[in-house]
Amino acid sequence: MITKDIRLKLVLISLFSIIPSIIFIFYLNSDAKNNSRDEAYKNLTSIANLYSSEHSQVVENAKHLLIALSASNEIQTEGCNKFLKSLLTKYQRYSNFGIADKKGNVYCSAVPNNNLNIKDTIFFKNSLLEKTFSISQYRISPVTNNQVLSFGYPYKDGVIYSSIDINWLNDTTENISDDSRLSTLVLDANGTILTRFPYSAEWIGKIYPDQKFIDEVLKNKEGISSSYGVDNIKRVNAFKNLADGNLFVIVGIAENEIFRDGQNHFFVSILLLILVVILSFILSWIMGSKLILNEVKSIEETLKLKDDFMYLMSHQIRTPLTSIKWFSEILLSKKTKDKNIIRDIHTSAKNVISLVSIILDITKIESGKINFQKEKINLSSLINIVKKDLSKLQKSKELILIINISKESNEITVDAKLFKQVFINIIGNAYKYSKYGGVIVISIKNVKNFINISVKDNGIGIPDDEKLKIFKKFSRGSNATKQSPDGSGLGLYLTKLIIEAHGGNIDFKSNKNETVFYFSIPNQK
Structure with missing residues (x-):
């Protein structure tokens, strides 16, 4: 394992x-x-800026070209159409050049126009009215049937214009990025x-x-x-x-x-x-199998020997101690001057037997070798038995015990012997660490198929920095050790083992003036 x-x-x-x-x-x-x-954002922005710069350059070049043409003598001759047509070869981005009168009638064009009129175009209207260079939106040219961007510039009482095919964009794209x-x-x-x-x-x-x-x-x-x-x-x-x-x-x-x-x-x-x-x-x-297999086997054998030793020693110690207890009881029943000594022997023997029983129970539960003898028990009767066992301690401190138990919560199916130990441990601690004349309250309720049990006292409490280890083996609170030096530190550890082995859980709340231990057990019927 x-x-x-x-x-x-x-x-x-x-x-x-x-x-x-x-x-x-x-x-x-x-x-x-x-x-x-x-990087993508940077590249895309850079390319968009290059397009914008290229477009601005196209517009600026178109402006200068139209200004130059408006001053040219060639467009004032009969060879105007031929001259403008020659410009298409020289400026290959352009798809047309033309001149229109103030009514928009085109009378000179690089491309045959079939009596074209451009009076409704934006660039013509703006150039004519504002007497300045203007640009149209992209439009379908009635001459070339391609999408073009057109430019206009005032010339005499009309407009000289040029158009660039939108294919310039494709050429620019190929030049800018591959x-x-x-x-x-x-x-x-x-x-x-x-x-x-x-x-x-x-x-x-x-x-x-x-x-x-x-x-x-x-x-x-x-x-x-x-x-x-x-x-x-x-x-x-x-x-x-x-x-x-x-x-x-x-x-x-x-x-x-x-x-x-x-x-x-x-x-x-x-x-x-x-x-x-x-x-x-x-x-x-592989490493886990080969490198430490021998050592692990040795550990397993040692642990088995320890379990066997603890199991054997518990029985071997219990037998003579039981004899001591039995003989001391016989002596106590007779008249003798040494009854106090005999009583001490008897008490010590009982304490050792109790400790050995705790160790034995812990060993069995931890090794998984325990067989629970579950039976239906009456909780009121069990608490009364525990109360009787602890009566001397209760009377010595004049403690008040209050028991609140509902009728439907009075029966539970558990291992009676082990659960008696649970109540002895928890109630015994409440008695031991309560102040003189203190009040201990035991409450038992049935909630959603669970028996909820709490034991509250107004004792010395558990220090905050020691709460996390209170259920650990051999652990005791420092204030508890000062008040009662005797104690194994195994009681609450065993209590937690027993409760969890029955499918339950245990926890507590504590401050300087009050401690409440509460646990839940499935109510098996």
């Missing part, structure tokens, strides 16, 4: 020694996640998806599905936030408004992609740890 216990303890020690490694692995995983998240996990969107102020890289037709022209995210983008203009896209994948997104303030670039990466590398390392670490645990378990079991 001990061999198994020690082997098991070795295994448990090995397992517990791995706990710091487990904690460290989880800490590293958490730290790696935080680092991955912070991370295939990233996705890039451009949204307008309504949350409409104008373009996406990598290109996906199911996204273009749709309203971004997470309105809460759109509200945050419109409110903060730039930042980091998580949201679900059209494909229902949750992404961490960095967003930033572009130069005109009505467009926003969104650079995102799926959340599971951020932590994928860290998760892989975590799973590898866990697998390695499991292997270490298995190896530790096997090695501990």
Whole structure:
């Protein structure tokens, strides 16, 4: 039995020694996640800023180009269309150049326009009214049928304009980052998806599905936030408004992609740890079997010898002491001048027999060799027997004993001999340590198939720093030892063993003026 216990303890020690490694692995995983998240936030924000910077540069270049064109003599000639068309080759990002009169009629264009009128476009209205450079939102060009960003600048009494195909975003994405996990969107102020890289037709022209995210983008203009896209994948997104303030670039990466590398390392670490645990378990079991098996067997044999010795000595001591007690009783019954001496012999013999009985009971219960002789007993009768046995002590201190017992609590099925010892120990302690003229109250109740018993006294109490060891073997309170030096320190230990062996439990409360021991026993019927 001990061999198994020690082997098991070795295994448990090995397992517990791995706990710091487990904690460290989880800490590293958490730290790696935080680092991955912070790095992702940093990269996404950096890329969004690059897009914004690139867009600002595009707008600035368009402005300077239109200003330069407005001063060019080439657009005032009959070769205007040809000249503007040549610009498409020179400035490949642009999809069209054109000039419109004050009514919006396009009379010169790099791309054939079929009598196009642009009077309703934002860039035309703003340039004409405010006499300054203006930008439109992304729109579908009626000339190229592609989404374009258009710019306008006042020219004579009309407007000269240019358009950039939104594909510039894809070119920029390829130049900025080669991370295939990233996705890039451009949204307008309504949350409409104008373009996406990598290109996906199911996204273009749709309203971004997470309105809460759109509200945050419109409110903060730039930042980091998580949201679900059209494909229902949750992404961490960095967003930033572009130069005109009505467009926003969104650079995102799926959340599971951020932590994928860290998760892989975590799973590898866990697998390695499991292997270490298995190896530790096997090695501990083998070591427990081979290295200490002989020593354990020796300990087991020694413990068995001790149990046998205690059992044998208890019986061997009990027999002569019983004889002493019997002969002293005979002497006490006769007239003799030495009755006080004989009485002392008799009392001492009784005390030794009681101590040996306690040791024997403890040995039996601890070794599991005791056979309980359970029977239904009357608690009132048992307490009266104990009261009679302790009557001399009660009378010597003029103690008052109050017994409160309900009718339904008066019977219980236990080992009568052992339970008499329980009451002798607890009530005897209450008598022994109570003040002169003190009151001891015994209360017995039936609560939910348990007999609850309490013994209260107004004695010396148990010091706070000694309460935890009061049920331990050979333990006595320091104030109890001063008041009554005689005592084995085994009474409460045996009491606890007996009660727990019957499926019950015991505890106490104590202060300087009062002590209450209370215990519960299953009420078996």
